[in-house]
Amino acid sequence: MAALGRVLLILGLVVALYGIGASLHGARSGQLEWVQSGRRAVYTLAALMTLAFAILEDAFLRSDFSFNVVSSASSTTTPTFYKLAAAWSTQQGSLLLWVFLLSLWSSLILFLTRNRVREIAPYATAVLLGFGAFFVSLTVFFASPFGTTANPPLQGAGLDPLLLHASMMIHPPMLYSGYTLLTIPFAFAVGALVTGRLGNEWIAVTRRFALAAWLVLGIGILLGARWSYTELGWGGYWAWDPVENAALMPWLCVTAFIHSIMIQEKRGMLKIWNVSLILGSSTLAILGTFLVRSGVLDSIHAFGASTLGIPFVILIGAMVAVSIALVTARREVLRSEARLDSLLSREAVFLFQNLVLVAMVAVVFWITFFPLISEAITGTKVSVGPPAFRPFIVPLALVLVALSGIGPLIAWRRVTAANLRRNFTIPVAVGAATCVVLLLASNAAARPFALIMFSLGAFVLASVAQELWRGTAARRASTRDPVPVAFVRLIGRNRRRYGGYIAHAGLAVLLIGVAASSSFAHSRDVILSPGQSAGVGGYQVQYVRPVEHVTNAKVSFGAVLDLSKGGKHVSTLTTTRGFYPAPNDPGLGPISDAFNGQADSNVGLRAGLTRDIWTVVNPDLTPLQSEITAGDRAFLKLMTSLTPAQARQPAVIDWIRYYRAQAIAGLAARYVSHPWPIEFLLIVSPMVTWIWLGALIIAFGGLIALWPIPLRARRRAPARGSARQPAAAPSPPVPVRETVY
Amino acid sequence: MDPSRKRAIRLTVALTAALLLASALVWTSFAAGQKELTASQLLSQAKPGQSYVLAGTVLAGSVRHVGTALIFRVRDPALEVSVPVIYRGIVPDPFAAGRGVLVTVRKQGTSFVGEQNSLTT
Secondary structure: OHHHHHHHHHHHHHHHHHHHHHHHHHHHHOOHHHHHHHHHHHHHHHHHHHHHHHHHHHHHHOOOOOEHHHHHHOOOOOOHHHHHHHHHHOHHHHHHHHHHHHHHHHHHHHHHOOOOOOOHHHHHHHHHHHHHHHHHHHHHHHOOOOOEOOOOOOOOOOOOHHHOOOHHHHHHHHHHHHHHHHHHHHHHHHHHHHHOOOOOHHHHHHHHHHHHHHHHHHHHHHHHHHHHHHHOOOOOOOOOOHHHHHHHHHHHHHHHHHHHHHHHHHHOOOHHHHHHHHHHHHHHHHHHHHHHHHOOOOOOOOOOOOOOHHHHHHHHHHHHHHHHHHHHHOOOOOOOOOOOOOOOOHHHHHHHHHHHHHHHHHHHHHHHHHHHHHHHHHOOEEEOOHHHOHHHHHHHHHHHHHHHHHOOOOOOOOOOHHHHHHHHHHHHHHHHHHHHHHHHHOOHHHOHHHHHHHHHHHHHHHHHHHHHHHHHHHHHHHHOOOHHHHHHHHHHHOHHHHHHHHHHHHHHHHHHHHHHHHHOOEEEEEEEOOOOEEEEOOEEEEEEEEEEEEOOOOEEEEEEEEEEEOOEEEEEEEEEEEEOOOOOOOOOOOOHHHHOOOEEEEOEEEOOOOEEEEEEEEOOOHHHHHHHHHHHHHHHHHHHHOOHHHHHOHHHHHHHHHHHHHHHHHHHHHHHHOOOOEEEEEEEEEOHHHHHHHHHHHHHHHHHHHOOOOHHHHHHOOOOOOOOOOOOOOOOOOOOOOOOO | OOHHHHHHHHHHHHHHHHHHHHHHHHHHHHHHOEEEEOHHHHHHHOOOOOEEEEEEEEOOOOOEEEOOEEEEEEEOOOOOOEEEEEEOOOOOOOOOOOOEEEEEEEEEOOEEEEOOOOOEO
């Protein structure tokens, strides 16, 4: 099967290269059959990559250790669910996943546009196949997922314990889907630039793909944050790790794009800006892929040092050079059709929002790459760490939230005093009232940035609620529908607009959670014996009793904790730390080997709307050390006393394994029978749940905006929208139709 | 106001803001940054009593728990050079042989003692 996989990859490379040639020849000569042949090459590539990926997954499911990637990242004891995910935990498998997803999305867009954008599509096909050829060639020449060994091991190394988490099944495919979806607007933007057809056509056909990229990349980022919070045992959800930043940068950039294209669609403005944003987003997505794979910056997500850095640098360099050359060559065609009428207009708010997002990208880029920049300038790597982000990101985030509340309220072209009064009075009053109440009734004044974020968040929620209410009321007035029906139909008939507003509300909820949890968390690092308690954030945490659990995979030591407040029982939490064996370490004995591998934390968490109580145990195994050393000596003495023939007998091997397991179980039992003081990290963090709720609301809003519009509604809708007043306008009914392309 | 003059003012304001942000970023980065040394740089430059940020990968087969201390060697990614580190404090879950780490250390004899809770992966 591995040989078939290798053949499929080589065929994929040949098909991709053929498709590039056919598409370009078809575009130049105007011969439709060559264009169609190029498109079919994309479909063929998708079929080949689907088959190749299926072969790889099958090898993981069968635990076929003749595949090098299977023996390095899976084992017979790995649960089936995680065997599937193990395929993309390796460098080679993840590259195959990348090209597999790319070929699927490319096929989808080319099928949907088979009768549209005829001039642009062949060039876009060539660009998409160029990406395909690049990634297939990486799997053919640099990191083959189908590398095999003649002498397969009986057992594989198993999946990294930290990846044994449900979100890891979804997180990487989401990120890769986001990255690969971003190549589609990139390819069509390049096609539009080459052909000079720089109207709204290329935006119309790729807008949903950009929105889908934004949505799945955002979900991927949030799943990663959730994994970090519940699995990594440090109590945080965002560490400004280089690979986290690598996903955040294209997401911020495409967020700017999906807003600014509305100005081009409505006013014919910002064409250079939009083209540059999408070219930049896709380049940043490739940069993110490069960061994970090159080992150029240290990160827990990285696959380590590899030889893939140079090909990626060449690809990124080519993307930047082509983007700059094309935009420069087409600058005359890209001139705006209109000018900004006023700085107090919706277009201006969108523009400010774009500038804030791009400034955030610049900050994240600079600080992430600063170790490399400083090394290039001074010869020494200098790291600045997470605190360096805050002075820049926090004020920018505050401005962003404010603009996300102002945007839905302000009129296009030019605002009037009446518009300001009508639309801003209630939201501003809600924001101001929130600020006053928090100042009087809480200690929020101690954290001014958090206080401002809470107030602005309230302002955004009020502005979205007002828009939804006014829209529903206007619809109800014209249709006599009951309120819930009018509300649902309002959103259903104008999904892009109201989906966007709901996403704004989600952003406000999410950032309120971030501000509260990062400003008002209480954290304590304590050492407790059974029966002892420690206070944190108004709660008492009592170490009730130790617990242990031994499996073939790991030995876990933990604690049952009683959580109380004001003398009243609140909850019982259990936290454990699992110790995995250290494989292939000749310096360790047969017993000490079981306690010196990687460790993972099982967090004891009580999550709630107002606060999370997060606990993790860090057991010190020193009191077991003398027994572990004695066990090592006893087993080594036993094993050296065996003759080579005895040592090979299965019954003897089983006997030794059994007694080793008994010895480890006995040591674990001692942790419970003779407990000693152990270390705990206790955190009471307010409103963390708001982050996950906010993310869900954003995803819901994104889905509404992305959901296909029924054909009936599409036929009724105009071909091109005109500048609209916001829903607040009193007499004309609220527009209930969406601009559809 | 003349529209072209208005545009020039807006452009000047935007460029000034961008320049201020860029200057603040550069200044903050160089002022707040800490030098990351590799194992070989640390061996040649370290003086007793001074603290340094050591960056590298954990050498396979070097991780030991001795009492409350975690002992491991950090390898220079480019060279076959490694230095021993004695560390006490919170060990991040991703810590493992072969993983990239950053740890603040001080020279003590031939070893390097890690600052408590300074280990990151």
